Amino acid sequence: MTATDVVVVGAGVVGMTTALTLQRRGARVTVLTADDPADTVSAVAAAVWYPSHAEEDPRVLRWARETYTELRRQGADGVPGVVDRPTRMWLRRPYAAPPWWADACGDLVAEPAAAPYTALLRFTVPAVEMTRYLPWLRQQLEAGGGRVVRRRLDRLADAFDTAPTVVNATGLAAGRLADDPAVHPARGHVVLVANPGLTVSVRDEDDPAGITYVHPRRHDVVLGGTYQPGVGHTRPDPQEAAAIRRRCLALVPQLADSPVLGERIGLRPARHGGPRVEVEPAGPSGGRLVHAYGHGGAGVTLSWGCGAEVADLALAA
Numbered sequence: 001m002t003a004t005d006v007v008v009v010g011a012g013v014v015g016m017t018t019a020l021t022l023q024r025r026g027a028r029v030t031v032l033t034a035d036d037p038a039d040t041v042s043a044v045a046a047a048v049w050y051p052s053h054a055e056e057d058p059r060v061l062r063w064a065r066e067t068y069t070e071l072r073r074q075g076a077d078g079v080p081g082v083v084d085r086p087t088r089m090w091l092r093r094p095y096a097a098p099p100w101w102a103d104a105c106g107d108l109v110a111e112p113a114a115a116p117y118t119a120l121l122r123f124t125v126p127a128v129e130m131t132r133y134l135p136w137l138r139q140q141l142e143a144g145g146g147r148v149v150r151r152r153l154d155r156l157a158d159a160f161d162t163a164p165t166v167v168n169a170t171g172l173a174a175g176r177l178a179d180d181p182a183v184h185p186a187r188g189h190v191v192l193v194a195n196p197g198l199t200v201s202v203r204d205e206d207d208p209a210g211i212t213y214v215h216p217r218r219h220d221v222v223l224g225g226t227y228q229p230g231v232g233h234t235r236p237d238p239q240e241a242a243a244i245r246r247r248c249l250a251l252v253p254q255l256a257d258s259p260v261l262g263e264r265i266g267l268r269p270a271r272h273g274g275p276r277v278e279v280e281p282a283g284p285s286g287g288r289l290v291h292a293y294g295h296g297g298a299g300v301t302l303s304w305g306c307g308a309e310v311a312d313l314a315l316a317a
Contacts, residue, residue: 004030004147004163006314009156009177011035011148012042012269013130013299014292015169016137018307022167023144025311030162031141034152034173037134041171044266045300046190046215046222047133048085048201049105049125052297053186053227055274056100060298063305065104070304071126081132085201085215086124090251092206095119127201128300129217153177156289165288165314171269174293180276185267186296187231191223191244193258204251212247220261223248227268227297234265270296277306279313290314 008019011033023029037043049071051064075082095110095118102108108123138148153159156177159166168178175183198216205211215222223244241263249255271294280289292310295302 004028006030006165006167007032007159007163008167008169009033009153009159010169010171010173010293011037011138012040012169012171013045013134013137013303014171014295014306015167016134016141017303018167018169018292018310019146020137020141020144021304021307021311022314023141023146025315027315029141029146031146031148032151032153032159032162033148034150036150037138037148038131040134041266041268042299043130043134044188044190044264045130045297046213046224047128047130047300048087048215049127049301050203050298051101051104051301053270054101054296054298054302057274059277059309060274060302061101061104063302063309064101064298066305066308067301067303068104068126071128075126079133080136081129083127084124085127086199087122087201087203089121089123089203089205090117091119091121092117092204125201127215127217130300160287165290167290167292167310167314169292169310171293172267174269174276174291178276178291178293180271182272183294184230184270184272185232186270187226187228187233187265188224188268188297189226189237189240189244189263189265191241191248191263192220192261193223193245193255194261195219195221196254196258198252198254202252204247207247209247210243212251214248214252214255221255221258223255229270232267234267236263236265268297269293269299275302275306277309277313288314
């Protein structure tokens with residue numbers, strides 16, 4: 001038996017939670033990553049549980065439900081960066097029934113709302129500060145004997161030099177490494193401001209001026225945002241940042257005097273058709289190749305549930 005049973009390629013939140021799940025099931029795991037986990041797009045995420053831009057799908061709902069349960073357990077256990085966050089979601093479209101993902105979070109309540117809104121949804125979800133959480137994931141993996149190795153691959157087949165089973169959690173890079181034209185970037189832009197004492201997340205995703213959300217954290221508030229499919233650059237845009245702040249101040253006026261602390265721009269690893277989670281019919285060199293990419297803006301939301309399914313597939317042999 002090799003020193004490593006499974007190689008996970010990619011150290012974003014999907015890769016790291018999958019690696020930790022595999023390790024907890026007894027596998028010896030190495031994570032290969034082109035970038036430090038703290039430098040992945042996962043580190044930019046506002047990371048409040050919500051299946052953002054995910055299509056209704058029983059498998060996605062299961063992943064979301066399992067992740068919701070795991071993150072709330074972690075929050076109760078004091079895992080760094082994980083807290084329960086009361087959320088208010090304003091709707092502008094006609095409201096007839098709970099959203100498809102409501103069953104995953106359990107406590108959703110709908111109330112009537114005054115124009116321009118049609119309803120207000122109240123629910124509680126886990127929120128994750130990724131700058132604290134990603135280091136915790138790495139520490140847990142290494143404490144259990146796993147390794148994180150900086151190595152940029154030109155081909156997924158090269159990972160089979162390390163282990164007979166490979167998990168491809170490479171996000172945007174999967175477009176090249178897995179020759180998948182469905183993979184594409186979805187540019188996201190957020191502004192960070194000082195937190196004046198907010199504890200409730202607020203969303204207005206139907207704002208005609210652009211998707212709008214306000215997510216408080218310990219020392220700052222994440223103001224968003226943008227979701228721009230096919231846009232592959234991370235250049236700052238001062239006009240865009242100003243527009244984000246205007247929308248968020250209109251939604252939460254308490255932020256009016258909060259100074260701007262910075263901004264973050266990242267490329268969500270989206271995929272037409274939704275996440276790809278499956279075994280390659282014939283893995284390179286006779287090995288077992290499991291794909292786990294294309295989660296878009298819902299990586300944190302689907303991470304633990306998806307990681308459990310990927311571990312099932314990786315260890316099935």
